[in-house]
Structure formats: C-alpha cells, structure tokens
Amino acid sequence: MSSPVRTTQIFLASTLYGTATLAAAIDAGCFRPADRRLLLVSNNAATPETTPGLDEMPGFALLRGRFDGTLSWNETIAPFHPGSWAPRPEDAPLWERQLRQLWGLGDDRVELIVESLQVSPALSVVQLFPGAPIEVYADGLMSYGPTRNKLDPLIGTRVRGLLHLDLVPGLRPLLLSEFGVEPRLVPTDAFTKVLAELAELAESDTQCAPVPAEAPALLLGQYLSALSLLTPQEEEELHVRMVRGAHALGHRHLVFKPHPSAPARWSRLVEEEAERLGAELTVVDSPVLAEVLYQRLRPALVAGCFSTGLFTAAMLYGIPVARTGTEPLLDRLAPYQNSNRVPLTIVDALLPDLADEQAVAGWAPPTGEQVRESLTGLVTAVGFAMQPQILAGLRPAAEAYLAGHLDAHTWRYFKRRRLTALGLPGAVPAQLAFIPRSPAVRRVVRRARHLKRAALG
Numbered sequence: 001m002s003s004p005v006r007t008t009q010i011f012l013a014s015t016l017y018g019t020a021t022l023a024a025a026i027d028a029g030c031f032r033p034a035d036r037r038l039l040l041v042s043n044n045a046a047t048p049e050t051t052p053g054l055d056e057m058p059g060f061a062l063l064r065g066r067f068d069g070t071l072s073w074n075e076t077i078a079p080f081h082p083g084s085w086a087p088r089p090e091d092a093p094l095w096e097r098q099l100r101q102l103w104g105l106g107d108d109r110v111e112l113i114v115e116s117l118q119v120s121p122a123l124s125v126v127q128l129f130p131g132a133p134i135e136v137y138a139d140g141l142m143s144y145g146p147t148r149n150k151l152d153p154l155i156g157t158r159v160r161g162l163l164h165l166d167l168v169p170g171l172r173p174l175l176l177s178e179f180g181v182e183p184r185l186v187p188t189d190a191f192t193k194v195l196a197e198l199a200e201l202a203e204s205d206t207q208c209a210p211v212p213a214e215a216p217a218l219l220l221g222q223y224l225s226a227l228s229l230l231t232p233q234e235e236e237e238l239h240v241r242m243v244r245g246a247h248a249l250g251h252r253h254l255v256f257k258p259h260p261s262a263p264a265r266w267s268r269l270v271e272e273e274a275e276r277l278g279a280e281l282t283v284v285d286s287p288v289l290a291e292v293l294y295q296r297l298r299p300a301l302v303a304g305c306f307s308t309g310l311f312t313a314a315m316l317y318g319i320p321v322a323r324t325g326t327e328p329l330l331d332r333l334a335p336y337q338n339s340n341r342v343p344l345t346i347v348d349a350l351l352p353d354l355a356d357e358q359a360v361a362g363w364a365p366p367t368g369e370q371v372r373e374s375l376t377g378l379v380t381a382v383g384f385a386m387q388p389q390i391l392a393g394l395r396p397a398a399e400a401y402l403a404g405h406l407d408a409h410t411w412r413y414f415k416r417r418r419l420t421a422l423g424l425p426g427a428v429p430a431q432l433a434f435i436p437r438s439p440a441v442r443r444v445v446r447r448a449r450h451l452k453r454a455a456l457g
Contacts, residue, residue, distance in 0.1 A: 028190040140308035145342030170368030199295035217251035220304035223259035245354035322354040
C-alpha cells in the first residue's frame with residue numbers, strides 16, 4: 001500500500017514586510033493545511049552581494065518560526081540575479097527535477113505562495129513547477145492596480161486566490177481580476193499582532209530610534225530615483241520639503257526613516273535643513289519596519305510621498321498622515337502604464353497635502369462606503385486606461401466615470417493623449433467624440449503613422 005503524498009508549501013518572500021504578511025496569514029489560517037512550509041528568501045537588491053538580505057534583518061528570526069525551513073533563491077540560481085534570471089521553457093523540467101532534489105521535495109505535491117507574479121523571481125519560480133497551484137499575496141497598494149503585464153493563461157489560471165491587507169477599506173483589488181481571481185483579506189488583527197511582536201523585539205535594539213520626549217513627526221523616504229521616477233536631486237529636495245512641511249505644522253521633533261538603500265548624503269541634507277529650522281531630527285539607521293516605529297514612537301504625524309506606510313499608519317494605527325510631491329509625479333509618471341500609477345493615485349486622492357494645514361488637521365480615515373463612492377470609479381478608470389487589453393471588460397465603467405467626473409481636479413489622474421488613443425471621454429471635444437471610436441479613422445491614422453516611419457527610416 002502506497003503512502004499518502006506529502007504536501008509542501010513554498011512561500012517566496014523578498015521583504016520583511018511581506019514575510020510579516022505571510023506570518024499573519026498563517027496565524028489566521030488563510031492557507032490550506034500542509035505537511036511542510038518552506039520559506040524561499042530572495043534578495044532582489046541591485047547588488048545583493050553588498051546589501052543585507054531579508055534573512056539578515058532584525059526580526060526575521062521571530063518570523064522564521066512559522067516555517068519548517070528556509071531556502072535561498074539567490075544561492076539556488078547563483079551567479080544570476082533574481083530580478084533578471086528566467087529559465088528557458090525547454091529547461092523547466094530539468095530545473096524542477098534539480099530543485100526537488102536540492103530542496104528535498106521528492107514527489108511532494110507542491111503549492112506556491114508568491115508575490116509580484118508578473119515579474120521575476122516569482123514568475124521564474126512558478127514556471128519551474130508547472131503543475132503547482134498558486135496563491136498570490138500582495139503587501140502594498142500595488143494590489144489595487146491592474147496586473148502589470150499580460151500573463152500566460154497557463155500561469156494565470158493556476159492562481160486560486162489573492163491575499164491582501166485591508167489598507168483601503170471598500171476598494172477591491174484589480175490585480176489578477178482578468179482571471180477571475182477572488183481577493184481575500186489577511187485579518188488586520190493578525191497582522192498587527194505580528195507587528196507588535198516585532199516592535200517588542202525592537203525595544204531591545206540599541207540601533208533603533210530613541211523615543212523623543214514628545215510625539216515626533218515621522219518622515220518616510222522611498223528612494224524613488226532608483227525607480228527613475230525622480231532624479232537624485234529632486235528626491236533630496238522632496239525629503240527637505242518634508243522637513244519644512246512638518247516644521248510649518250508645528251512639529252519640532254522629527255524622525256527621518258530613509259530607504260535602506262538610499263545614499264547617506266540624503267540624510268545629511270535633511271539634518272542640515274532641520275538644524276537651520278531649529279528642529280530636533282533623528283535619523284533611523286537600522287532597517288526596521290515603519291510599522292515598528294509607529295508602535296515605538298507613537299508619532300503625531302507620518303508624512304511621505306506615496307508609501308504604503310502612510311496607509312498602514314492611518315488605517316491600522318489611527319495616526320494622522322500627510323502626503324507631499326504626488327501631483328508633480330502624477331504629471332510626469334511615464335509611461336501611463338507604470339505600475340506605480342494606482343498607488344500614487346490612491347494616496348493623492350485620499351490623503352491630505354502636507355502643505356495644507358487645515359486639510360491635515362481635519363482629515364480622518366475614510367469609511368468603506370466613502371471609498372466606494374469617491375475612489376472606486378476613479379481607480380477603475382485609471383486601471384482600464386493603464387491596461388485596456390487586460391481589463392477590457394471595464395471599458396463601460398471607465399467611460400461612465402470619465403463622462404461624469406472629469407474636472408479641474410480629476411484631470412491630474414489622466415492624460416489627454418492616452419484618452420485619445422483609447423477613444424475615451426475627455427479625449428476631444430464632445431462634437432468630435434465619435435472620431436477616436438471610428439474603425440475607419442483608426443485605420444487611416446495607423447496607415448499615416450506607418451508611412452511617416454517608413455519615410456523617416
């Protein structure tokens with residue numbers, strides 16, 4: 001009589017925040033039972049050889065206890081980089097046999113739980129186990145936007161669930177909706193419990209930020225220049241504006257949390273500006289989660305550009321928040337399909353501007369009903385404009401929103417050229433609105449462009 005097949009779940013993680021999300025989901029029973037749970041760690045930094053990985057960060061040992069073992073994706077595919085390496089299709093069976101032997105999987109039934117399925121390393125891992133069912137977990141505002149790239153149906157149809165945190169109550173994620181994937185919430189209380197464990201551990205960390213005499217303003221850096229969203233000089237100025245904005249609101253104790261990979265000189269510029277204004281500034285040097293600082297410092301305000309941390313502060317801990325720099329980014333973000341567009345849109349639409357004292361003082365987290373009324377239509381229209389082929393079924397809803405809501409404020413979320421290309425309301429004057437939708441006109445335009453390129457070539 002043959003023994004029953006063992007089930008092994010492999011969880012892919014590249015950040016401490018993502019690992020905390022997985023730990024909370026496991027604690028809350030969000031996954032099916034399994035005989036083994038293995039954590040596959042990936043260091044996706046530009047130079048992983050010189051950048052501490054997830055498994056070297058404070059608090060990882062506490063989270064690791066939820067798993068039966070830890071594996072390294074970087075070691076598995078060395079010397080290749082996790083963000084750029086992908087298996088050749090013909091090599092996938094060989095890789096699967098190799099990984100089953102290397103990781104002690106044998107003939108186990110494998111289940112995969114991954115992040116960012118559209119790109120490597122997650123995309124590479126799921127390609128190497130073609131028979132494994134997939135669950136995706138999203139640890140930020142990206143889950144509310146559309147799938148970044150068109151996925152192979154052989155992969156997309158294997159996805160049986162999307163786990164996400166309830167960062168924007170009332171807003172339904174667009175991610176993987178083209179495959180009918182149902183989103184499920186990671187319970188907020190389970191997540192905050194895991195974060196409380198990490199905060200308790202941080203109490204004994206001498207490198208963690210000291211607690212100021214009064215509640216500080218916490219400033220979050222994101223390293224947007226690494227994503228080519230800002231120049232280094234512009235990002236430095238963004239951080240300086242955070243200092244000025246918090247100081248103008250009356251905050252004299254400031255804490256700056258730079259991105260772990262950001263250059264050290266940015267912290268020096270922030271320190272110089274705080275000194276010029278007469279404010280007391282502390283820079284957090286250790287790679288601690290922002291959510292740990294929320295519990296440790298109990299800040300009076302959290303300010304940033306469009307960090308997910310703004311929403312965890314507001315929705316999970318009830319801390320006042322403010323944004324800065326979102327409007328210029330909306331104007332220059334390119335191409336329109338850039339996956340940062342929906343997170344940027346959500347932050348800009350819901351959170352108060354740091355420069356508006358009355359808005360910051362009077363802001364309160366929106367209810368689910370308020371979000372459904374004010375944000376769902378906007379995110380649907382932006383998501384369709386970003387990925388019209390992937391989200392083709394959302395055209396009527398996008399047209400309805402644009403026809404009724406385009407005004408001096410909402411135009412910041414759209415580009416006339418993009419609306420024109422898609423034949424959406426707002427592209428041209430109403431009396432000429434039929435032109436972008438006309439197949440004949442489209443054929444003429446395509447032909448003209450082809451002739452122009454041929455002439456220039």
